[in-house]
Amino acid sequence: MSLTAYLTLAALVFAIGLFGVLTRRNAIGILLGIELMFNAVNINLVAFARFHGDLLGLVFTLFTIAITVAEVAWGWRSSS
Amino acid sequence: MTLEAAGFWVVAAVLLASSLAVVLTPNLFHAVLYLAAALVATGVVFLLLDSPFLFAVQLLLYAVGVMTIVVFAIMLTERLVGERITQTSRDLLNGAVVATGVFVGIAGFLIRASPSPPRPPLVADTTPALGRALVGPFAVTFELLALLLVVALLGALYFARTDE
Numbered sequence: 001m002s003l004t005a006y007l008t009l010a011a012l013v014f015a016i017g018l019f020g021v022l023t024r025r026n027a028i029g030i031l032l033g034i035e036l037m038f039n040a041v042n043i044n045l046v047a048f049a050r051f052h053g054d055l056l057g058l059v060f061t062l063f064t065i066a067i068t069v070a071e072v073a074w075g076w077r078s079s080s
Numbered sequence: 081m082t083l084e085a086a087g088f089w090v091v092a093a094v095l096l097a098s099s100l101a102v103v104l105t106p107n108l109f110h111a112v113l114y115l116a117a118a119l120v121a122t123g124v125v126f127l128l129l130d131s132p133f134l135f136a137v138q139l140l141l142y143a144v145g146v147m148t149i150v151v152f153a154i155m156l157t158e159r160l161v162g163e164r165i166t167q168t169s170r171d172l173l174n175g176a177v178v179a180t181g182v183f184v185g186i187a188g189f190l191i192r193a194s195p196s197p198p199r200p201p202l203v204a205d206t207t208p209a210l211g212r213a214l215v216g217p218f219a220v221t222f223e224l225l226a227l228l229l230v231v232a233l234l235g236a237l238y239f240a241r242t243d244e
Binding site: 001002003004005006007008009010011012013014015016017018019022023024025028029032033035037039042043044046047049050051052053055058059060061062063065066067069070071072073074076 | 119133141179183186199206222
């Protein structure tokens with residue numbers, strides 16, 4: 001599969017997450033949408049890293065995953 | 081059709097279906113379970129992109145860790161038994177229009193971009209290089225991440241304290 005296929009998949013997931021953020025009425029639903037958008041960005045980072053043979057994308061993905069987990073732990077506690 | 085292409089289409093279908101289910105299902109608990117499916121499918125996408133270490137991180141940290149937190153948060157606040165588990169959506173049309181517009185914008189950029197480079201052959205296993213980069217040029221960032229996790233833990237403790 002080409003790089004464009006992966007980027008299109010990520011864009012679709014990002015749009016779906018944005019839809020969730022815009023339409024959900026409670027904080028937990030909005031957080032779920034934000035999770036989806038983070039996932040789309042991670043797919044983009046890993047796809048670019050693989051197709052350009054660059055390690056930096058993988059390192060950055062690790063950082064975003066860790067930051068997202070911290071955000072989730074805090075956001076869920078304060079929203080529930 | 082190669083094995084990778086077949087795997088990509090299957091995983092893409094699962095990922096898109098579970099993502100749609102996350103934002104459309106009215107049941108909050110079901111939405112969380114669909115999110116778990118979406119996270120696992122994303123991990124499989126990482127596996128298709130020759131990143132087995134990120135696949136493991138995604139499964140262990142993201143899917144299992146986040147799901148544990150979320151399921152506990154929902155169950156401990158007793159949203160399972162009450163009516164609060166159902167969530168409603170609003171402005172469905174506006175949200176769909178904005179999301180479609182963003183996707184069309186990104187897709188237009190992708191179409192006009194230069195054709196994607198061919199997939200370079202995998203030179204070596206990325207996991208050892210990733211480990212060396214984390215403790216080498218990114219050591220300070222890595223430590224800052226540890227600091228962030230401690231701050232998040234302290235913040236959660238602060239918000240969870242009782243008033244007594």
